[in-house]
Amino acid sequence: MRVAIVHDWSVGYAGSERVVEQLIALFPQADLYFVADFIPPTQRAFLAGRTPATTFIQHLPWARRFVRHYLPLMPMAVETIDLSGYDVILSSSHAVAKGVLTAPGQTHICYCHTPLRYAWDLQHEYLREAGLTHGFRRAAAIGLLHYLRIWDVRTTHSVDLFIANSNFIAARIRRVYGRDSVVVYPPVDTEYYTLSEEKRSYYFTASRLVPYKRIGLLLDAFRQMPGRRLLIAGAGPDLARYRHDAPPNVELLGAVPQSTLRQLMQHARAFVFAAEEDFGIVLAEAQACGTPAICYGRGGALDIVVEEETGLFFRQPSPLSLCEAVGRLEARTAGWDPHHIRRNALRFSVQSFHSNFLRAFESATLNPEVRHLQQVGS
Structure with missing residues (x-):
């Protein structure tokens, strides 16, 4: 059985690349195709020494810096990938990868991080x-x-099986594409992000500093709580602006090494999460460290956090709602069981991803009855 793995453009090792990493581990003989590959040399280890084949997007002027600006050309680019020699196509898609051209007799399984977010939600x-x-x-x-x-809607017909990375994305797939999907949570390195029972007084978050992550909301909330300290790890185009706007009790650390990130997660009083994410791997990593969460109660966070057991939700994306949740966390007399929080996070381990993905893969490739499963979205 010849297998091809197709991924959108990549500029580094992030959430969707972790899925690609585990697909390579599951199918080491598969061939790799990326719409564009701008991954720095220091972050290429997840490719296991492989060099993906790319499309003409790779060679366009200034594509390394402005690759997303070429989004209108990407449907044409992904359709130039010749997959005629493969039995199974595995697409890892947050934009256009699912739009590859396939033929009768081939099985196309799409691991959908989200429907094409730049044309829909963003x-x-x-x-x-x-x-x-x-x-x-x-x-x-x-x-x-x-x-x-x-x-984007038309190309859903080439997909035999959609795999969603959360129930939130499964609902979005049904709404946008009219298709059912199987939920397989993305892999979280629960062997690296380990439990610590020692918790300190600071609050912590880690995020790319872009508008939809709602870091500004966190700054406004902690400005109203001068007695609480918030540490923020992460880089991005808004770092300088957030540093200028941050109150004295909020410190923006910029990019930090992975070992420092883990340590900050392990010892935080709580991990604060304001974005409406498709899944939210960083939130699951914090839970694997035994750290309770205070997060916005929408999106993938609803799959990760068990309210009142592993964290608390705030229901409105507002500083007042977040402040109220911090107050509830500090007023809680029962405390938090870090061992229980970690056990909850083990649902997202690499081993769980492998077994759940292979189960879906076998259902689509070995059982004739489920070929073209959900084609009418029943």
């Missing part, structure tokens, strides 16, 4: 980042994104 953010805020160029871009939505 259209306005994409337009701002690309500098398309007014005039004819904005109107043209909106027209292209409309085309991308049509293309």
Whole structure:
């Protein structure tokens, strides 16, 4: 059985690349195809010495820095990948990878991190980042994104089985594509992120510093709680602005080594999480350290955190709602059991990902009755 793994563009080792890493581990003889590969040399270990084949996006001017600006060309790019010699195609898709061309007799399994977010949920953010805020160029871009939505829905017909990374994404797949999916949580390195019973007084979060992560909300909330200390790890285009806006009790650490990240997670009083994420691997890592969470009660966090057992939710994306949740956490007299919090996180281990993914893979490739499963979204 010849297997191909197809992934969107990549600029580093992040959540979707962790899935690719484990697909390579499960199918070491598979061939790799990326829409574009701009992964730095220091982060390429997850490829196990492999060099993915890429599309023409790789060679476009300034693509390394502005690859997302070429999104309108990516449907054409992914359709140039010749997969005619393969029995099974595994696409790891948060944008266009699921749109590869397949033929009768091939099985296409799509691990969907999200439907094409830049054409659906994040259209306005994409337009701002690309500098398309007014005039004819904005109107043209909106027209292209409309085309991308049509293309995105049309290409679902080539997928035999959708695998969603959370129940939140499974619901989004049903809403956007009209298809059912199997939920297989992404892999979390629970062997590296280990339990610590020693908790200190600071609160902690780790995030890429971009608008949808809602770091500004955290700054505003902790400005109203001057007696609490918040540490924020992570880099991104908004780092300088957040450092300028941060109150004295909030410290932005920038990018930190993985060992420091683990230590900060292990000893935090609570991990604070304000974004509405597709899943939220960093939140699961913190739970693997036995650290309770205070998180916005939407998105993948609902799959990770068990309310009142491993953390608390705040229901509105507002500083007041977050402050109230911090108060509830500090007023809790029963305390938190770090061992129970970690046991909950073991559901997301690498071993669990392997067994659950292989079960879905076998259902799609070995049982004729489930070929083209959910094609009508029943």
